[in-house]
Amino acid sequence: QKEVEQDPGPLSVPEGAIVSLNCTYSNSAFQYFMWYRQYSRKGPELLMYTYSSGNKEDGRFTAQVDKSSKYISLFIRDSQPSDSATYLCAIYQGGKLIFGQGTELSVKP
Amino acid sequence: DTGVSQNPRHKITKRGQNVTFRCDPISEHNRLYWYRQTLGQGPEFLTYFQNEAQLEKSRLLSDRFSAERPKGSFSTLEIQRTEQGDSAMYLCASSLATGPVAYEQYFGPGTRLTVT
Numbered sequence: 001q002k003e004v005e006q007d008p009g010p011l012s013v014p015e016g017a018i019v020s021l022n023c024t025y026s027n028s029a030f031q032y033f034m035w036y037r038q039y040s041r042k043g044p045e046l047l048m049y050t051y052s053s054g055n056k057e058d059g060r061f062t063a064q065v066d067k068s069s070k071y072i073s074l075f076i077r078d079s080q081p082s083d084s085a086t087y088l089c090a091i092y093q094g095g096k097l098i099f100g101q102g103t104e105l106s107v108k109p
Numbered sequence: 110d111t112g113v114s115q116n117p118r119h120k121i122t123k124r125g126q127n128v129t130f131r132c133d134p135i136s137e138h139n140r141l142y143w144y145r146q147t148l149g150q151g152p153e154f155l156t157y158f159q160n161e162a163q164l165e166k167s168r169l170l171s172d173r174f175s176a177e178r179p180k181g182s183f184s185t186l187e188i189q190r191t192e193q194g195d196s197a198m199y200l201c202a203s204s205l206a207t208g209p210v211a212y213e214q215y216f217g218p219g220t221r222l223t224v225t
Contacts (some may be wrong), residue, residue, distance in 0.1 A: 032214070036216075049213070088152075
């Protein structure tokens with residue numbers, strides 16, 4: 001079993017939709033959960049991270065962690081064509097990041 | 110703040126040749142990381158440094174791979190006797206080692222290696 005699992009998509013939504021991106025993880029000891037956005041042929045860009053359980057909001061983006069089910073989510077409200085990218089969840093463990101496979105998102109105008 | 114830079118951006122080499130990549134981290138960051146990303150996958154950790162000390166190496170980092178950070182600033186990643194399976198994007202990231210932002214790793218644009 002992989003430490004972090006993520007549905008690769010692709011996911012296609014119309015502009016203005018609410019997008020839900022999800023990951024599951026295997027180790028209940030993980031505490032820091034990150035979300036990165038990666039445009040084609042670019043390096044990943046840190047969007048936000050959360051510690052332990054709960055929600056964190058930044059503009060149109062909300063990150064949510066449910067430690068009881070080992071489930072992490074990223075919600076994007078009022079999605080825009082510029083949000084079209086691959087979204088990567090990651091777990092911070094002992095200095096390094098363990099990434100999911102990434103979900104490719106396309107927002108159609 | 111110019112961000113993390115990597116050179117070259119693209120490298121095409123023939124199987125069996127040696128290649129070397131360079132990473133310049135954000136200037137005040139004392140941790141530097143190398144990751145490898147293949148098409149359709151998330152980045153995989155290779156190794157990381159705190160200042161000039163190499164603190165951890167993944168078992169993905171075979172004997173043909175070596176990384177250095179001699180003065181605690183820039184780092185190089187060398188691959189000897191390249192194989193077609195080494196074709197990937199090599200990503201460098203940097204962060205602070207302590208404090209509330211120590212979990213924030215900032216990535217460079219990557220070096221795309223193609224082995225023919």
